[in-house]
Amino acid sequence: MEGLELLLPGNLVRTDPATIEAHSQDRWHAAEAPSCVVLAKSTSDVQKTLQFAHLHEIPVTARGAGVGYVGGCVPIQRGIALSLAEMNSIKEIHVEDGVAIVEPGVITNDLQQAVLEKGLFYPPDPASLKECSLGGNVATNAGGPRCVKYGVTRQYILGLEVVLADGQVLQCGSRCHKNKTGFDLVGMFVGSEGMLGIVTEVTLRLLPNPPARAMISCSFREFHEAANAVQRVLGAGHLPSALEISDKFTLQAAREHVGRELIPDGDAHLLLEIDGQESSVQSECAQLEKLLDELNVVTLASAVPEEECERIWEIRRAFSYSLRATGLTKLNEDIVVPRGRLVDLAKFSEQLQEETGYSIASFGHAGDGNIHVNIMVPPMENESNLKQVDEALDRLFTQILAWGGVVSGEHGIGLAKKRWFSQAVSPVAMQVHQTMKQALDPKGILNPGKFLG
Ligand SMILES: Cc1cc2nc3c(=O)[nH]c(=O)nc-3n(C[C@H](O)[C@H](O)[C@H](O)COP(=O)(O)OP(=O)(O)OC[C@H]3O[C@@H](n4cnc5c(N)ncnc54)[C@H](O)[C@@H]3O)c2cc1C
Known part of the structure; x- marks a missing residue:
């Protein structure tokens, strides 16, 4: 990559083993070493990298914070790992316009805190918000608990x-809150997993920060009772800003990891958040x-003071880390079912658990049917292990699709769900994906080897 080093002086192009290794994997198990890493500091650096890669037909895989769950930023065909992590400035927060303009490497929580200081609210809240980047959120159309009321990342990209x-x-x-000028090009890039272009600046929609919130934590003996409570809450005309469910395995892992005294008794749990004006x-x-x-x-139990609400959220965000702390490999699937299927999903997971022998931990965003079904498997060191896991996932995804559900609500397809992509979309939808890819990236250099091959 000598030519690239000449175009990008100042030690932006790295080939040392430590940097290569640090850019070869995310939180999924696949890994591949890139030939070099570019640590971009500006749009111009990204532009020069792509001009070079386009000319020489070299693969380029964008990377934000590298905490994705599907191997999306793994440079599976080697080439250039293009890190946007150092493009991390918040360029503008404009209160009257309700807009922030950021570089892609800004960490989601940093933006949330910065706008909060000005009385504004950026709702998308992936549980990884203290680690993940806004560029990664855009490329995966990230979601989180508050999406039941506020919608996913796409709703905040202007x-x-x-x-x-x-x-x-x-x-x-543009920076306007509404815009119907031509095709929805913004929407085309949101969720495109680094396969159609590299995001170098994001203009975000901000909301007024709701002045008050409260949380309710309640537990049940059985999962179906918690799922029934979800329907009762929504059926009574309430739209909580979060409506999170968790099952027995998840609660047990959390008791071990964050402390027995912090997790309520019971084998199923529901967490509700309400926000708005104090009296309402x-x-x-x-x-x-x-x-x-x-x-x-x-x-x-309920909690009103801000610190107490935040403490409860910290525990909820620890669920994922608690499962990881069991020592098992956690295959975190982010399937979505039509909401009326939550109980069916729980029954199916129990059956799958019995038949495969793998423990299954389910928790997630019950309000929009997006449940993290975590298949907990022994460390994945051998081929037969991988085959068994794929068979379990085959059964899970086939059932989800038969219910009219989808295989990914927020993590994306990446490498992890590549095997199921053609089953999950119609042949015509597949053809439209290929047409778009061909039009925008005719040489196929952007994140090759992922779900479009
Ligand atoms: C503990 C834990 C909890 C999680 N909880 C959630 C959750 O609640 N909701 C959720 O949605 N996700 C969750 N995730 C998954 C992950 O955090 C998100 O997918 C996040 O958006 C990834 O951001 P990143 O910066 O790490 O992206 P990366 O992993 O670096 O990249 C992800 C994808 O985006 C592409 N990409 C990155 N930056 C750019 C760019 N600037 N331009 C073009 N393409 C780019 C990459 O090529 C790759 O395909 C969780 C992950 C962990 C580890």
């Missing part, structure tokens, strides 16, 4: 600067407590 495969810089969208939050919280109290709960 404009993008994208460097195309041949190095041209595209500005799309208080009255809605009281109504919800009354409703839940009539549903055979094991424990029921």
Whole structure:
């Protein structure tokens, strides 16, 4: 990559073993070493990298913080790992316009805290928010607990600067909260997993920060009771800002990891958050407590002070890390089912657990049917292990699709779900994907080897 070093002086192109290794994997198990790593500091660096790669037909795999769950940023065909992590400045927060303009490497939580100081709110809240980047969130259309009320990352992207495969810089969208000018180019890049262009600047929509919130934590003896409570809450006309469910295995792992005294008794748990003006939050919280109290709960508690709410969220965000701490490999699937299928999903998971011998931990965003079904397997060191896991996933995904569900609600397809992509979309939808890819990246240099081959 000598030519590239000449184009990008200042030690931006790295080939030392430590940097190569640090850019070969995310939180999934696949790994491949890139031939070199580019640590971009500006749009111009990205542009030069792509012009060079386009000319020489070298694969380029974008990387944000590298905490994806599907191997999306793994440079599986080697070439250049293009890190956006050092493009991490918050360029503007404009209160009157309700807009922030950021570079892609900004960590999600840093943006949330910065806008909060100005009385504004950026709702998308992946559990990895203290580690993941906004560029990665855009490329995976990340979600999180608050999406039940506020929607996923796509709903907060007003404009993008994208460097195309041949190095041209595209500005799309604007800083306006509504825009119907031409095709929805912003939407085309959101969720495109680094396969259509490299995002170098993001214009985000911000909301007024709700002045008050409250949380309700309640537990049940059985998962189906918690799932029934979800329907009862929504059926009574409430739209909580989060509605999270978790099962027995998850709760047990959390008791081991964060402390028995912090996790309520019971084998299923529901967490609700309500936000808004103080008086409406208080009255809605009281109504919800009354409703839940009539549903055979094991424990029921509410929290109002901000620090207490945040403490409860910290515990919820620790669920993923608690499962990891069991020492088993956690295959975190982010399937979505039509919400009425939550109980069917729980029954199916129990059956799958019995038949495969793998423990299954389920928790997640019950309000929108997006449940993290974690298949807990022994460390994946051999081929037969991998085959068995794929067979278990075959059964899970086939059932989800038969219910009209989808194989990914927020993590993306990447390498992890590549095997199931053609089953998950229609032949015509597959053809449209290929057409778009061919139009924007005719030489196929952007993140090759992922779900479009
Ligand atoms: C403990 C834990 C909890 C998680 N919880 C959630 C959750 O609640 N919700 C959720 O949605 N996800 C969750 N995730 C998954 C992950 O955090 C998200 O997918 C996140 O958006 C990845 O961001 P990243 O910066 O790490 O991206 P990376 O892993 O670096 O990259 C992800 C994909 O985006 C592409 N990409 C990155 N930056 C750019 C760019 N600037 N331009 C173009 N393409 C780019 C990469 O090529 C890759 O395909 C969780 C992960 C962990 C480890």
